[in-house]
Amino acid sequence: MQLAGRFDRILYINIIRQSINLLLLVAGIFWWHRVAPQSLVWYFNGGLAAAALLALFTEMRLFKLHWRWPAAEIKSLFQYGRFALLTNTASSVFRTTDHFMVSALVSTAAVAPLSLCVRLINIIDIPSQVLSEVLFVHTAQRAADGGRNKAAETFEFAVGSALALVLPAVMVLCFFPSFFLLVIGGAKYTAYGWLLQLVCATALVMPFMRQFGTITDAAGMPALNALVMGLLMLLNIGACYIGVSIFGLAGAPLAVFSAQAIILVVILAIAKRHFNVSYARIWRSFIGCYSLIWQLLIINPFSRFKRKNNLT
Numbered sequence: 001m002q003l004a005g006r007f008d009r010i011l012y013i014n015i016i017r018q019s020i021n022l023l024l025l026v027a028g029i030f031w032w033h034r035v036a037p038q039s040l041v042w043y044f045n046g047g048l049a050a051a052a053l054l055a056l057f058t059e060m061r062l063f064k065l066h067w068r069w070p071a072a073e074i075k076s077l078f079q080y081g082r083f084a085l086l087t088n089t090a091s092s093v094f095r096t097t098d099h100f101m102v103s104a105l106v107s108t109a110a111v112a113p114l115s116l117c118v119r120l121i122n123i124i125d126i127p128s129q130v131l132s133e134v135l136f137v138h139t140a141q142r143a144a145d146g147g148r149n150k151a152a153e154t155f156e157f158a159v160g161s162a163l164a165l166v167l168p169a170v171m172v173l174c175f176f177p178s179f180f181l182l183v184i185g186g187a188k189y190t191a192y193g194w195l196l197q198l199v200c201a202t203a204l205v206m207p208f209m210r211q212f213g214t215i216t217d218a219a220g221m222p223a224l225n226a227l228v229m230g231l232l233m234l235l236n237i238g239a240c241y242i243g244v245s246i247f248g249l250a251g252a253p254l255a256v257f258s259a260q261a262i263i264l265v266v267i268l269a270i271a272k273r274h275f276n277v278s279y280a281r282i283w284r285s286f287i288g289c290y291s292l293i294w295q296l297l298i299i300n301p302f303s304r305f306k307r308k309n310n311l312t
Contacts, residue, residue: 009058013051021047083222087213090229094236098252101240110249113192116185117199117253124169128162128207152275155215160285162207164293170200198253205260212267215275224274228266235259 024043028035098118103111173180177193209232216225236259243251243258271277 009055013055016054017047017051019047020050080222083226084217086226087222087229090226090233094229094233097233097236097240098244098256101244101255102249102252105241105244106248113181113185113189113195114199114249114252116181116189117192117196120173120180120184120196121199121203124166124173125203125206125210127165128158128210131158131162131211151215151219152271152277153281155211155271155275155277156281157285158211158214159207160282160287161289162211163204163282164286164289166203166207170203173197174200195249195253198250198257201257202253202260205257205264208264208267209260212271215271219275221274224270228263228270231266232259232263235262 021043024046025035025040028039028043099111099114102114174197177196178190181189181192181196212228213225216222216228236256239255239259240252243255245251247254268277268279272279
């Protein structure tokens with residue numbers, strides 16, 4: 001569905017998946033007044049299975065079933081898939097290393113505030129995630145039609161736009177960290193506002209990393225993306241061990257940001273060399289996003305208001 005550009009159907013199916021998961025959870029609480037941990041897995045699987053069946057039956061026309069054995073396509077898919085597997089594995093280890101290190105070197109209780117802060121950052125990283133999913137197919141098409149320079153233009157636009165959307169959210173979180181921790185986690189977490197401020201720094205690097213993965217995979221270079229993510233994983237493991245050992249809980253976000261900063265330099269160098277990415281155009285897209293938002297939210301509504309009321 002993503003390849004066909006049917007993002008509205010993806011939205012509806014995900015809403016149904018989450019709704020069924022929630023309904024099963026509420027039903028379990030209503031009838032049994034408690035929910036066992038293993039039941040949560042079955043509720044999640046129930047929503048996932050229902051959404052998968054719905055997607056299969058409603059979007060069957062997108063599939064063309066036949067009995068031939070496309071050996072060349074399967075071989076190409078396997079070669080791409082093995083690097084995608086390595087990338088996702090390294091990414092999963094990278095996202096959880098700080099939690100494991102804090103649990104092992106500080107305490108298991110210290111993981112809770114760190115996890116809460118990371119979840120808040122994941123929320124404000126949603127624009128970057130959405131751009132990656134939407135632009136992946138577009139980037140692949142541009143790379144096939146116009147070469148890597150065309151794909152670079154999409155990278156510059158996506159990074160600049162994602163930064164423009166993430167930066168205001170990061171600033172709000174940095175200025176009012178205790179308020180958001182109070183709303184999301186409760187009063188016992190408000191003392192960790194300083195931790196949320198440290199974690200916020202990592203959100204500014206994520207658009208570069210995410211869009212780098214998009215452009216390399218779309219341009220047929222998944223091995224390069226897997227190599228970079230593997231390097232990030234190893235750097236993060238070493239940095240988290242050293243940082244948490246020395247600084248305790250504060251060392252976790254500092255270590256993650258340090259590993260990201262090193263990889264950011266590597267990413268920008270690779271993007272410049274292989275795709276001829278322009279740093280100036282990234283910042284141009286960053287400023288242009290604010291200009292577009294100003295045009296859509298302020299100028300156009302005010303113009304319609306003037307026309308409606310015949311103001312001069």
